[in-house]
Amino acid sequence: MLAFLKSDLFLRFLGGFVLGTVGVFALQPSAPPALTTPAMAASASAAPQVADNASL
Numbered sequence: 001m002l003a004f005l006k007s008d009l010f011l012r013f014l015g016g017f018v019l020g021t022v023g024v025f026a027l028q029p030s031a032p033p034a035l036t037t038p039a040m041a042a043s044a045s046a047a048p049q050v051a052d053n054a055s056l
Contacts, residue, residue: 004010
């Protein structure tokens with residue numbers, strides 16, 4: 001087991017995860033994208049119409 005932890009294969013594998021983690025945190029945008037809008041919930045007045053249509 002100790003030989004595997006010191007092997008070149010394991011060190012390169014671990015290095016890939018380290019580089020990926022650094023990249024994920026370094027490339028995070030500081031502001032949300034400008035082209036998207038937040039989702040809006042249905043208004044309370046729409047709920048009775050759905051209930052009325054359900055009885056048809």
